[in-house]
Amino acid sequence: MDLRAHFSRFLSAEPGRLHFAAHSHHPWPDVTREAQLRAWDEAARLQDDKWEAVLGPVLQACRAHVARHLKLPDPSTLACAPNTHDFVRRILSAMPLGRPARVLTTDGEFHSFARQAARLEEEGLLALTRIPSEPGGDCVPRLVEAAGQGFDLIWVSEVFFHSGYALEGLEALAEAAGEAVLVIDGYHAFMARPVDLSRLAHRAFYTAGGYKYAMAGEGCCFLHCPPGWLPRPRDTGWFAAFGALAASDGKVGYAPDGRRFLGATFDPSGLYRLEAAMRWLDGLGIGVERIHAHAHALQARFCAGLAGTGLDPARLAVPLSEPRRGNFLAFDLDDAEAWQARLAEARIVTDRRGRRLRFGFGPYQTDEEVDSSLDRVRRLGAT
Numbered sequence: 001m002d003l004r005a006h007f008s009r010f011l012s013a014e015p016g017r018l019h020f021a022a023h024s025h026h027p028w029p030d031v032t033r034e035a036q037l038r039a040w041d042e043a044a045r046l047q048d049d050k051w052e053a054v055l056g057p058v059l060q061a062c063r064a065h066v067a068r069h070l071k072l073p074d075p076s077t078l079a080c081a082p083n084t085h086d087f088v089r090r091i092l093s094a095m096p097l098g099r100p101a102r103v104l105t106t107d108g109e110f111h112s113f114a115r116q117a118a119r120l121e122e123e124g125l126l127a128l129t130r131i132p133s134e135p136g137g138d139c140v141p142r143l144v145e146a147a148g149q150g151f152d153l154i155w156v157s158e159v160f161f162h163s164g165y166a167l168e169g170l171e172a173l174a175e176a177a178g179e180a181v182l183v184i185d186g187y188h189a190f191m192a193r194p195v196d197l198s199r200l201a202h203r204a205f206y207t208a209g210g211y212k213y214a215m216a217g218e219g220c221c222f223l224h225c226p227p228g229w230l231p232r233p234r235d236t237g238w239f240a241a242f243g244a245l246a247a248s249d250g251k252v253g254y255a256p257d258g259r260r261f262l263g264a265t266f267d268p269s270g271l272y273r274l275e276a277a278m279r280w281l282d283g284l285g286i287g288v289e290r291i292h293a294h295a296h297a298l299q300a301r302f303c304a305g306l307a308g309t310g311l312d313p314a315r316l317a318v319p320l321s322e323p324r325r326g327n328f329l330a331f332d333l334d335d336a337e338a339w340q341a342r343l344a345e346a347r348i349v350t351d352r353r354g355r356r357l358r359f360g361f362g363p364y365q366t367d368e369e370v371d372s373s374l375d376r377v378r379r380l381g382a383t
Helices: 004-012 031-070 084-092 111-122 136-147 170-176 269-284 288-304 336-345 367-382
Strands: 078-081 101-106 126-131 153-157 181-185 204-209 221-224 328-332 351-353 356-360
Touching: 031 078, 031 221, 031 269, 078 084, 084 111, 084 181, 084 204, 084 221, 101 111, 101 136, 111 126, 126 136, 136 153, 136 170, 153 170, 170 181, 288 328, 288 367, 328 336, 336 351, 336 356, 336 367
Parallel strands: 101 126, 101 153, 153 181, 181 204
Antiparallel strands: 078 221, 204 221, 328 356, 351 356
């Protein structure tokens, strides 16, 4: 698969740069620039009426794309927001009052949840139980066992951002969750590997967005809201009233579908870009399965060529022999910071989380980019 021509603006912006951080800031395909201009032009043409278009056809198209890729039965269960932290706040705002909410999670969650939860824990507003995320193969059974203690909220990543390990069998956690609200953070899974929520759609919230593998940039995150769960979050914006039935009891009304988790005025250009990126892939006949297989093939080529580079595949947090992994490789290194700096000097863009040096692989790369990166890393080892 060679899609480099479709990423011409990003790839030509700095010739010679090798971008291996698709898990962090993914390059955008050229069609998203046209979508950005369309957002501007429609704002000029429609002005005050633009929100009818944004929350009408534009959002509906995005919902349809996301629902299809996640195998959701009903696109109307999806809400949008500029970032997933907005959804973190709204979900937490729906927790019980009068006592610390009981939360089951892992020690491998991303900052959008982990930081906020830790801060509320400091104030005694949350009681957190953190299950070790590693080894990844034991994580779901540990969560299932712990869930029997009774919680208000269970929050877990589908693919851990620090290792790339992909959890499977989350249906067992949904069964064990009891009355707890179950939230799956799918940011490193959506558009990176096949996701099938058809058996969880009635039970689990699912959040992700366009910044990474969906190739749409910032400002276009989404939340799947299972029907009947958390119907009235306390953190609420005026968009959540769109489609709300008049409340006969005088209470604040909410839309009955996923729009109940909408906030307020936001920059809608991300939705235009997301719709364009999804439509572009559809036009090429490229699905997530093919993207995932391409990324794994590039990972295998990269690791096969590491001899003499100083990077050892034995230091991978998730080995190539493990099929349950995302589209990036994480090397566990004592000198990860120094490695990232040296790679940057060689104009290879990577990402680091603590001692984990991460290489991301995506559809804008071919064997040629992998081989070029290996050549540069070998030269680093020779200096």
